[in-house]
Amino acid sequence: MLIVMNVGATQREIDGVVRVIESLGFRAHPMPGATRTAFENLPGVAEAVRVTKPYKLTSRDLRPEPTIVDVGGAKIGGGSLAIIAGPCAIESREQAFSVAEAVQRSGAQFFRGGAFKPRTSPYAFAGLGEEALKILADVRDKFGLRVVTEALDESTVDLVEKYADMIQIGSRNMQNFTLLRRAGRSRLPVFLKRGMAATLEEWLLAAEYVMAEGNYQIVLCERGVRTFAQHSRNTLDLAAVPAVRRISHLPVIVDAAHGTGRSYMVTPLARAGVAVAADGIMVEVHARPDEALSDAAQALTLDEYEQMVKQVRAIHEVIA
Amino acid sequence: MLIVMNVGATQREIDGVVRVIESLGFRAHPMPGATRTAFENLPGVAEAVRVTKPYKLTSRDLRPEPTIVDVGGAKIGGGSLAIIAGPCAIESREQAFSVAEAVQRSGAQFFRGGAFKPRTSPYAFAGLGEEALKILADVRDKFGLRVVTEALDESTVDLVEKYADMIQIGSRNMQNFTLLRRAGRSRLPVFLKRGMAATLEEWLLAAEYVMAEGNYQIVLCERGVRTFAQHSRNTLDLAAVPAVRRISHLPVIVDAAHGTGRSYMVTPLARAGVAVAADGIMVEVHARPDEALSDAAQALTLDEYEQMVKQVRAIHEVIA
């Protein structure tokens, strides 16, 4: 039995653990930390267990207090509730404005909308590109909302930097290290979605790539993982929120749209995301979801969105 | 493209769908329902898609209004919030009473506690058996709580029927059809946990086994599924709650203890379970978790439990 103490464990805590060990009739053997290499192939070795964590800058060991991320003057983290809403993809100025108006009215501060869409099929609608970014910039000017939008590679980071307030890195790119490093050299904060099969450690190490380049303004986003379950598009792993909280100082947002993929589940899971103490939620909203060019099945109508915001605010007050 | 309508879809709804299809330039071909067999091996067949659902008694198609389950006079379902709390295993009268007192004080109506524990290892503590059932019966008499406890096979169902108010069927036994049929012939309501790799359909069909024997008093319990994630013992699949609600009339409870396996996650996930509109939650409580004989890592202390109850009640009011 190996007991790994926290990096900052006090002598008193260590003594407490030793006492329990000895009360069970065992002897305790203190052991200084060490780092990893490949031992498993040596003769006689049954298993090699890594006991130090590979992430550093993302860790509470390095920075105990929570990071508050500044997105064009609005904050994510530190006890406030961030609501990030908007259409999946920007389809037209009219479509974007109709949603932005509702988002502004709800008191939310962040607007999302895809300009560059990573689509599973090369034949699917891939976004309006720079034209969409211009619409997003207009949304910011007209409605006072901060704009979050996805970049797919180095050249789209250049464009996103020109028009938006926050760079989103999508699930499929969570381990696109070239992109992570480029985002690490940006002046904009980064919204980093969890990969669909990523462990917590891999996710934090992706953030570590960004931070290692000097950009410490990162928001993590849980958006569901891939499992055998077929009733939702992904399985939203809400336990990731307290788990991240325990080891990292970075804020965490729950994406209830991609995390479910079914519009009738979005409001309940958005409520659950706030109840689990995420720093905010991301949802998709569309004035006429049936006509959306992408991800229609997971968008809220304007009315549903308004109702949802009321409920999540009330839940946020309960747990504050 | 195949569009499957709900069983109760109106002609007006059908016409609406046809209109959308035709507005896209396609022709709509109405097709009466049919049932399944094995076609996939016939020459030329690419795929056979089942379009009827195999569950019947558990379905909203059969019974549109929600089932309210009566557990010794207390109700689960129908808008109330059921809190089921107690130790993982009954270890002694003192241990059970210390927890029961806190559960009663919190206003909860249901007490859980294992008498027969299904343990992964044959060498682990497997519960006190009938002695534990007697303690549970005393808890009911002294504290006015309804008692939920697990049965493992036909003979333990006999014993549980003698002492308790509700028969729990655990995850590992979700497809123990002999046990399900025996529970279907009981006068007690059944608390049916989802198997750790069960689809919604398999879970509902397990309930269907119970109902097919005549027992319609069933509460479903989401308790997490097995995934690659290592930060929690299981991955709590909260989307299962709205998904079940949509197709079945049976109440659903969220087990935040087994669903996480880490005590620091229990309260956030219990809150999330209520926020997602489950009919209640199940948690484990222990006066001194460090000394518990089983599942110590997921029990709340008495204080943590008291705090948690306040929060979930407040969230329940928000969404009511």
Place this chain on the structure above:
Amino acid sequence: MLIVMNVGATQREIDGVVRVIESLGFRAHPMPGATRTAFENLPGVAEAVRVTKPYKLTSRDLRPEPTIVDVGGAKIGGGSLAIIAGPCAIESREQAFSVAEAVQRSGAQFFRGGAFKPRTSPYAFAGLGEEALKILADVRDKFGLRVVTEALDESTVDLVEKYADMIQIGSRNMQNFTLLRRAGRSRLPVFLKRGMAATLEEWLLAAEYVMAEGNYQIVLCERGVRTFAQHSRNTLDLAAVPAVRRISHLPVIVDAAHGTGRSYMVTPLARAGVAVAADGIMVEVHARPDEALSDAAQALTLDEYEQMVKQVRAIHEVIA
């Protein structure tokens, strides 16, 4: 970094590991083994890693040489190739005999066929029961094949003991501990399928339940696990074969029928099972698969079966 040595590691092996550690500039701290309890809730503890394995009787530490299981005089394990073939369910004497004749002709020694079928739906064909067992006994007498068939509970074990040569415990019952204990008190060998979400440890502990009652004649069967993959019914985890081999002395069989659920995949995966050095394979065969009452989609025709047997025998010779 913790290096766990095998139980039987020699001093020379330990010294070798220490040398590598020190060549990397670290100090090695030998540490006697200890057993587990719940430390993770103590203050300051980051993680508690169990370093002893919970299984004993199934382990190579206890019994280094491979177990050879005797099934009515025919052997499984020890270098031979066991072929277990037959229909999913026994439907009639004619159906069973037509398949048994082909199985006998192929030189295989084991016949499978379900009498009691655990079906996901209570409305599906559940087997002919004792009538099927009588047909199986006739297959044994007439064709000289050993009969493997599934028991679902204590009372069906009684019946299987009366008619068959080996008790199969299915995936859904891998943690039905009452059934495992009953099989542990049987004079018949046990064919133990892996649960669809079972870790290796859980699977070996299920075998440990049987052995703890005194029955050491167990054959493990890998039959696929549940994953997100949709192209096969289950994902056959062939790495489980060398993994089991490394830690346990029990023979392992690969079920290429349930492991794939698609007849066109059965032969390739049966070959792969033999190539990975399993002690044998299980397949389903039907004279007219299109008319089978259960699992039609995964049965081989008689011709396909004959071809498959030739190929797996040739592969077995390559790796012998």
Place this chain on the structure above:
Amino acid sequence: MLIVMNVGATQREIDGVVRVIESLGFRAHPMPGATRTAFENLPGVAEAVRVTKPYKLTSRDLRPEPTIVDVGGAKIGGGSLAIIAGPCAIESREQAFSVAEAVQRSGAQFFRGGAFKPRTSPYAFAGLGEEALKILADVRDKFGLRVVTEALDESTVDLVEKYADMIQIGSRNMQNFTLLRRAGRSRLPVFLKRGMAATLEEWLLAAEYVMAEGNYQIVLCERGVRTFAQHSRNTLDLAAVPAVRRISHLPVIVDAAHGTGRSYMVTPLARAGVAVAADGIMVEVHARPDEALSDAAQALTLDEYEQMVKQVRAIHEVIA
């Protein structure tokens, strides 16, 4: 019940299916194909099932005969057995040559070795870059082996094109669409690994991205998916090989190194890969695995490699 026929199903096949349907007492309703949009939100709709496949160029419907990929004059596909071997990362000329000599001696035609390594941690060894590519070019000249190496982004594709014979796209980049499009404009063939949570459809659509740009020379590589199983690094999904074969004309290789992550499993799973009828295997080889700078735990020694090659060649003959 919906029966989807293959695109090329004959009238005779269709009539055969209709006959079976009618023999079961149902009526058959022929239905012309249609394409997909979002219907699930319309009132009354229970489910919308897509019945056309989104991949085109990768499909057997488009090209029934198998694609044979030309890698610098050596072929992959069409019945031959491709063996791709080499170290995980190129560490030095000496290391590369010592392995290349053994690879050449074994009769294999393809050499692998990482110059740019996508590492989970930003602090891990990330490859020697262009220096490694120069060593790989020397391996080609000196040993006559074709060189396969990974590119991470557009600029490393430029470099790989300069020195190597085939561009590898790794699991983490399977949906890096910018990279896929760049590879689609290359004159080199592409080695496309399956993402660790990718469905078959997503994998084929990734290949479709490459083909849509004009590059039809693609080899798919199954390298294991992420599951709950802990005994191997990934779960090698060998059923993917027949599944791909059935719907696509592209060759498929099995990576037994990453697919297992444990050196003692590599040879058995490489044999299984050939037995399942893959077009070849990829393995990692190192003269002194204990000293490898990356993925030491999954490399074969030179001797193990030589033995493995003999076995897989013999198995290949069995199934040819």
